[in-house]
Amino acid sequence: MSDTSPPAGSSSPPGYYHHHDLGRFGEIARGAPGLAEKFFDYYGAVFAEGALTVREKSLIALAVAHTVQCPYCIDAYSKDALEKGSNLDEMTEAVHVAAAIRGGASLVHGVQMLNHVDDLGM
């Protein structure tokens, strides 16, 4: 994502996402501070140590980040997963879980196709 950052002084950024905008996430409170506070409190609570470890939660977040294809989340949770002690093998497997569910979600709709084919056929 850093490759899409606009050069200093540029008025026409080459991309839509800029990595430094991740650090500005808190600014979303400008329009609705109460809602932002509730969201960030909830966010913090979700990622706290619980029945799942913070490392496991980070890997789930990494997989989901790839599913929703959020560049900010991929940046954040690639780093976070490493900081939580995960390694490339585990992170790659997490992304494959996302890919399998996403791919599977397409493929399982093939059953709908089969239903239609059966309905339309002789």
Place this chain on the structure above:
Amino acid sequence: MSRVLPTLAKTQAPLASATAQRRLLDQVPVARRFDQTLADADLFPLTTGPIEVLQLNLGKRCNQTCAHCHVDAGPDRAEVMPRAVLEASLAFLERSGIPTVDITGGAPELHPDFRELVIRAAGLGRRVMHRCNLTAILLPNYADIPALLADHTVEVVASLPYFQARETDQQRGAGVFEESLEGLRRLNRLGYGRGGELVLNLVTNPVGTFLPGDQRALEARWKQQMLARYGIVFDRLFTITNMPISRFLDFLEQHGRTEEYLARLVAAFNPAAAAGVMCHTTLSVGWDGALYDCDFNQMLELPVTGPAGTIFEAAREALEGRSIVTGPHCYGCTAGAGSSCGGAIA
């Protein structure tokens, strides 16, 4: 990476110079100067308390050339502590009564007088710590070192960035991980790391430009992984932040990440970590006998304040209560849970 690379000094790289490193760090636009950050946290000036650890850096010789090394140590470095400095250090240790001596380098066991230093420091009744890279002790001329350490109940603090080969070798050189396992097995066989008096602590630092995770959580996972995968046991795991000094600073520069990394350290400033930094209780001695607040200041050639500049004229009373010399690199020890030679602080 290759097993061994030329050092910055050998290649005459610009950042081989401590002056160039300081100048670069001073030019990085960080949001707040470190002293101002300390002042904002009511921690300025940072001063030393009673000296509890005498850290002796025996020189820059090492059989490895780790990518993050703040010493720029390697086989091509010739700097080793002269005999006179070693004697003065032992004399100071004796007259000062400082309870712990922490032996570092380079690979300190490559110093010709390492064995004698260990024996005499232990003979003074001091707690002796050896910072071990786990591979020098496998070299034929140094294979006796583990038994010597065990005989004198020396605490081993061993570097291992990760519990897998890929990450470890990426930072420390091809094949280092497998050799490190052999070093750990030899120490385990001697009784190290089994919860008794022979203490074996591991040190992990990030293989990259991120911060270390929670030390306690990592320790639990490492203990499980090291035992299950390799049958290796150890006592504690310490997390250490990569310091923007020497080879790691050079790495940051090569990848255009210096400012980003410094910004990350600054953003993660933790007053609790700053209140417990190791320089409060450490006196660091360079291979040439010069005195520093810590090993990092040593590599940046930032000597202690006050009249006693070398181990030859060192007096404990005069050195306690001194102001600690700080700079942008200090954000490395105060980020997140903090970082020290003994791991996380806060």
